[in-house]
Amino acid sequence: MTNDTTPLAPRIRLKIDHSWRFLRNDATGAEAPAFDDLEWRCVDLPHDYSMEDLPPGSAIQDHLRIDADGWRIHDGDNLAWSAEDLDESAWRQVEGRAMTGMPERSYAWVQPGP
Incomplete structure (x- = not known):
């Protein structure tokens, strides 16, 4: 040693x-x-x-509007993982950045701050 x-x-x-x-x-x-x-x-x-x-950036929307008639969220959806007291009334007014190049599926829930 x-x-x-x-x-x-x-x-x-x-x-x-x-x-x-x-x-x-x-x-x-x-x-x-x-x-x-x-x-x-x-x-x-x-x-x-x-x-x-993927298509060129100009072909991808800058913002993704979340509303009852579009994308994936619909009024009354039961999001089992959300808190029971989560207020779903404001989700139609939420506008978030579109995420591109995300593999498979990605989920997000955005709630306006205080």
């Missing part, structure tokens, strides 16, 4: 989820450190390449 007294280097925490370069294609030589990827699109992580086939 050896008795090594060499001090350990301090730990460094880095956030590395911003400003990655992405190209949905093969790029010969991209493994080389000197490879020029400036023409590639800049993405933040997490990023899922399967989102690349």
Whole structure:
């Protein structure tokens, strides 16, 4: 058994989820450190390449209006996971940001603040 007294280097925490370069294609030589990827699109992580086939942003609504005649919420829906005292009377006036590129199904309940 050896008795090594060499001090350990301090730990460094880095956030590395911003400003990655992405190209949905093969790029010969991209493994080389000197490879020029400036023409590639800049993405933040997490990023899922399967989102690349979505329609252009202009084809996706900026806001999703929640009303009784549209989308997925209907007057009288029984949301079993909601609190029994949840006041559902104001949900028609709620306007939220449309979420795009969400895998599978995503659910949210928005209630106006105090």
